Every structure is written in structure tokens, then in C-alpha cells.
Amino acid sequence: MAKKFVDPSALVSKSIAALEKAGLQQTFGNMVMDTRLAPALAKAKAIAVAITLPRDDSKQTVDIIFDEKTGDIIGWKKTPRELSKGNITLNVLAKVGTGLFPQGAARTFIFDKVFKGAIKEIAEEIDEAIKDKEVLQRFDKNLQLPALKATEKTAMAGQRVLLLVHGIFSKTEAAFGDLTKSLKELEKIYGDRIISYDHFTLSKTTKENAADLVAQLPENTAIDIVCHSRGAGVVRFLVEQASNRNQLKQKGITIGTVCFVAGACEGSPLATKEAADSLFKLLAQLTALGGVQSTIGFKAFGLLIRATISGVQEFPGIKSMNPFGADILALAGSVATAATRYCYIRANFDPNNLILKFGEDVVVDLTIFKKEANDAIVPWKGASASKNYLAAFTNKVDLFGFGAAGVAQGEVWHINFFAQLSVRQQLLDILR
Numbered sequence: 001m002a003k004k005f006v007d008p009s010a011l012v013s014k015s016i017a018a019l020e021k022a023g024l025q026q027t028f029g030n031m032v033m034d035t036r037l038a039p040a041l042a043k044a045k046a047i048a049v050a051i052t053l054p055r056d057d058s059k060q061t062v063d064i065i066f067d068e069k070t071g072d073i074i075g076w077k078k079t080p081r082e083l084s085k086g087n088i089t090l091n092v093l094a095k096v097g098t099g100l101f102p103q104g105a106a107r108t109f110i111f112d113k114v115f116k117g118a119i120k121e122i123a124e125e126i127d128e129a130i131k132d133k134e135v136l137q138r139f140d141k142n143l144q145l146p147a148l149k150a151t152e153k154t155a156m157a158g159q160r161v162l163l164l165v166h167g168i169f170s171k172t173e174a175a176f177g178d179l180t181k182s183l184k185e186l187e188k189i190y191g192d193r194i195i196s197y198d199h200f201t202l203s204k205t206t207k208e209n210a211a212d213l214v215a216q217l218p219e220n221t222a223i224d225i226v227c228h229s230r231g232a233g234v235v236r237f238l239v240e241q242a243s244n245r246n247q248l249k250q251k252g253i254t255i256g257t258v259c260f261v262a263g264a265c266e267g268s269p270l271a272t273k274e275a276a277d278s279l280f281k282l283l284a285q286l287t288a289l290g291g292v293q294s295t296i297g298f299k300a301f302g303l304l305i306r307a308t309i310s311g312v313q314e315f316p317g318i319k320s321m322n323p324f325g326a327d328i329l330a331l332a333g334s335v336a337t338a339a340t341r342y343c344y345i346r347a348n349f350d351p352n353n354l355i356l357k358f359g360e361d362v363v364v365d366l367t368i369f370k371k372e373a374n375d376a377i378v379p380w381k382g383a384s385a386s387k388n389y390l391a392a393f394t395n396k397v398d399l400f401g402f403g404a405a406g407v408a409q410g411e412v413w414h415i416n417f418f419a420q421l422s423v424r425q426q427l428l429d430i431l432r
Contacts, residue, residue, distance in 0.1 A: 012066040015073065015298050019064065022129075022302025062305055073284050073301050076308075122307050123203035123315040129300035131171045131198050136216045139164060139194040141180050143173040148195055153218035156193050160256075161221045162186065162431070164196040165213075167229020167264070168317065169283050169304070172196040174296055175228050178418035185428050193221075199234070206233035206320040206327055207241070214244045220252035224431055225259065225339075229378065229414065232263030233320055233327065240334040240390070248338050255339040259399070259427055261417050262346060262375055264321050266382035266389070267328040271321035275368045276313035280304055282376055285354060286415045323382070332389050342396040343430055345423055346383035348373040348403030353410040373405045377414040380405055400426045 065075045137145040138152070139162075166175035176196065179186075186194055197216075199209045213234065217223065227235045238244050239255050248255065270279035284301060304312075312318065320327040354376065373380035380403075385396035400423065403409040417423050 015066060018298035019302040019305075022299045023306060024062070024064075024302050064305065072287075073298070075281050075285055076305055119314045120203050120316060122303075123317065124200065126300055126303045126307065127200035127203050129303055130169065130296055131200075134197075134199045134212065136195060136197050136213070137172070138192070139172065139176070139179075139183075139196045141183050143177060143180065145172055145196065145198075148218075156218040157220040159193055159221060160190055161193045161195060161218060161223045162190045163217075163223050163225045164194070165225065165227040165231035165234055166196070166198070166201075167227075167231045167262075168201045168321065169280065169296070169300075170201065170229070171198050171296070174287070175231075176226075176418060178416075179226075179424065181421075182424040182428060186431070189428075189431055200317070201230055202315045202317040205316045206230065207237045207330070208316070209234040210237035210241065210244055214238055214247050214251075217248075217251065217253055222254045222256055224256045226261060226427060227258070227263060228261045228417070230264050230317070230321055232260045232265045232383075233267070233331065235260075236265065236331050236334070236389075237327075239338040240331065240336065242336075245336065245338045255337075257341045257343060257430060258339045259343045259345065259430065260383065261423070261427075262378050262414050263344065263383050264378045265344075265384075266332070266379070266386060267321045267323035267325070268378050268382070269323060269368050269370075270377060271313075271318050272324070273313040276318055277308045278368060279318070279377070280308055280312070283415075286376060286413060334390050335392075337390055337393055340395065342385065342393075343399040344384050344397070345400045345417060345426060346378075346380055346398075347375040347401065347412045347414075347417070348380045348405060348408045349375045349413040350403075350408035350410040351376060353413075373403070373408065375412075375414045397430075399430060 063077045064073060065077075066073060136148045138148055139145065164172060164176050164179070166172055183194075195218075197213050199212065201209075204212075225235055225239075235258055239248075239258065268279070269275060270282070287296060307315075319325045322328060369379060375383070380401075384401075385398050390396075402412040402420075412420060
């Protein structure tokens with residue numbers, strides 16, 4: 001049977017429409033395919049589709065790169081405009097004629113809001129494009145995720161509860177969707193008392209997320225927690241900050257096992273001012289590989305791409321992950337925890353797997369992680385049973401690791417932990 005030809009322009013047309021709704025203006029309509037995007041793309045026989053979207057009247061354009069097969073955004077790159085010569089997409093593709101760029105005094109979304117001191121508004125707009133509200137909800141097999149009712153909270157009194165807390169630029173179904181594969185086994189432990197917390201990760205700090213969460217938790221319960229990525233900071237504030245520990249006690253809530261999966265327990269160098277742009281490029285690329293990008297939405301990506309041109313490192317939620325920022329330093333000074341046990345699952349990932357997919361631009365080890373082991377987003381050391389915080393609390397267990405500090409592997413990275421049967425089994429074993 002002959003292979004059906006798929007027009008790549010049709011695959012990305014909906015994505016482009018969503019990006020335009022997010023305020024990005026298309027410079028030209030040509031869909032240019034070329035393996036010269038990066039030498040590694042030719043080796044992998046991967047062809048990308050690129051379209052340039054300008055930042056209104058700026059001197060730069062943003063080149064959005066789509067995967068030919070899925071239509072997913074797999075990256076973007078800022079390039080200078082060359083009005084006299086025509087624009088060169090990614091500096092390697094065919095030139096486009098002159099006179100294509102909008103003129104005038106149009107000011108950009110990011111410029112207007114940053115200079116009006118409204119950076120948080122930008123972050124809120126992106127957060128709401130991912131999930132329109134923050135909510136404590138029931139985790140179910142179909143990921144319908146109904147909001148938890150007051151009567152349901154009351155019915156949980158005196159019983160064990162499992163709480164899921166997602167990471168940055170994410171939501172429950174994107175972060176924990178694969179956990180439904182082991183839901184029946186989890187229900188043998190917790191019954192229908194498996195809940196998740198969808199929250200804003202860019203417009204709020206981890207400390208603010210934790211304060212919002214503790215006020216919503218069901219009273220007189222014994223709660224175990226599984227968190228991912230930036231969710232580690234939220235959970236650490238929940239169980240380590242004195243005011244939250246007091247509130248947990250007042251509500252009759254005990255915290256048992258906390259499982260940090262790819263946890264940014266000590267932040268990530270990708271959240272520093274110099275690297276924030278790379279953080280979201282990598283998340284776009286990783287989610288495209290993991291097949292979960294569609295659950296996040298192209299509008300959110302469009303808004304984020306606009307924001308990464310300037311100011312993204314000022315988002316409160318990004319600052320919370322900065323290893324040298326106030327939130328991580330505050331957590332480093334923690335003196336106690338409400339939890340009984342901390343467990344860690346982490347990975348040391350070899351980025352060569354990503355190079356074959358997306359080109360050399362994804363390699364961040366040499367400059368951002370300084371050759372230290374990492375899972376592409378979170379450092380290997382920072383996702384472990386570190387002595388850098390709560391030194392007197394010794395019930396910390398490195399539960400499971402993919403690769404080792406000196407021996408990286410190419411299968412498990414920041415966003416596909418729960419797709420691994422071994423991870424789900426380790427969680428079941430420790431939670432039992």
C-alpha cells in the first residue's frame with residue numbers, strides 16, 4: 001500500500017493560527033523545509049518546518065520550528081532582521097524578499113507590560129492559557145479531574161490520601177497522565193482518595209503555591225505526596241515552612257512519605273537570568289518528544305515565546321527555581337519538616353538523544369550545567385537526598401536513579417519518568 005503523502009503546511013496550520021491568536025504576527029506564509037537547520041537533523045533524517053513570527057517593531061524575529069510529523073513546536077530561535085537583504089530564517093534557509101516587515105510605532109505586548117511593571121500579568125496570562133484556574137481535584141482514570149467537593153473532603157477524614165503536585169509550565173494531566181497506568185494498584189492503597197493540585201507555576205512563587213494548597217487540604221487526613229519538577233519547591237514549602245507546619249497540625253493533617261520525582265529540590269540553573277530562555281525551549285522540545293504538548297496548548301506556547309524575548313526571568317515562578325534566589329535560599333535554611341520520609345527518583349540524561357531530534361541548540365550541559373549530571377532540566381545532585389538542607393533530618397532515601405553521576409543514559413529525561421514501569425513500581429512499593 002502506497003504511503004499517503006501528508007502536506008506539512010496542513011499539519012502546522014492550526015498551530016500557526018493558535019500562535020497568531022496569542023499575538024504573534026506572521027512575517028511570511030512560506031513553509032520552508034530544509035535539513036540544514038542543524039547538521040544533526042540531516043543525520044537523523046528529520047525534517048523540520050520553520051516559520052518566522054516577528055516581535056512587532058523590534059529588531060529581531062523569532063523563528064518557530066515545527067516537527068513535520070506532529071506539528072508540535074520543537075524550538076525557536078531569535079535572529080536579527082536584515083531588512084536590506086531580506087530575512088534569513090535560522091540563518092540557513094532561503095532568503096525572503098524585502099519589505100515584509102511591519103513598520104510604524106507599534107509596541108509589543110512584552111514591552112508595554114514590562115515597562116508598566118506588570119510582569120506578573122504576563123505570567124498570569126500564560127498560566128491561565130495552560131489551566132484556567134487553580135484547583136484541588138480528584139485524580140481519575142479518564143483524567144476528567146473533577147474539583148474536590150467539601151463533602152468529599154469531609155469523607156476523607158481519618159484515612160490515607162495521595163496528593164500529586166505537578167511542575168513548571170504544566171498541569172496534572174500533562175505531568176501525571178502516565179500514572180493512570182498504575183491507578184488500579186494505587187487505588188488498592190488509597191481507594192478513591194487520590195487528589196491533585198493544579199496551580200499557577202509562572203505567576204506565583206512556590207511559597208505562594210504552598211500557602212494556597214495548605215488552606216485547601218482535607219482535614220484530619222494522613223497524606224502522602226508525589227511531586228514532579230518545580231512541584232518539589234511547592235511541597236518543601238508546604239512541609240518545611242513553620243507557618244504551614246503549624247496549619248497542617250491545626251487541621252489534623254499528618255504527612256507521611258514525600259516522593260520527589262525529578263524534583264527541583266534545590267532549584268535549577270536553567271532558572272537563572274542567563275538561562276531562562278533555554279528552560280522553555282527545552283520544555284517545548286521535551287514535551288514534543290513526550291507527546292504531551294497538545295495538553296498544554298499552543299496559545300500558551302505562543303504567549304511564552306513572546307515573553308522569552310525579554311523579561312521571562314522576572315516571572316515569580318521562575319525566580320522560585322533559581323538556585324541563588326530567595327526561595328531556594330529560604331528552603332536551604334529549613335530546620336524541620338512535617339513529613340516522615342523523603343524519597344527521590346532522578347535521572348542523568350545524555351542529551352545526544354535530543355541532538356538527533358532537534359540539533360545542537362539543545363545542548364546545555366557545557367554552559368548551563370557546567371558538565372554536571374542532569375535530566376535536561378534538573379541537576380542530578382539537586383534531585384537527590386542532599387545534605388544541603390535539613391541536615392538533621394536523616395530519613396531521606398535515594399529510591400531510584402537512571403544513570404549515574406558519571407554514566408548518563410539516553411532514555412529517561414525530565415518529562416517521561418511516569419511512563420517508566422520501574423518508576424511506577426518503585427512508587428507503589430514505597431507507598432505501600
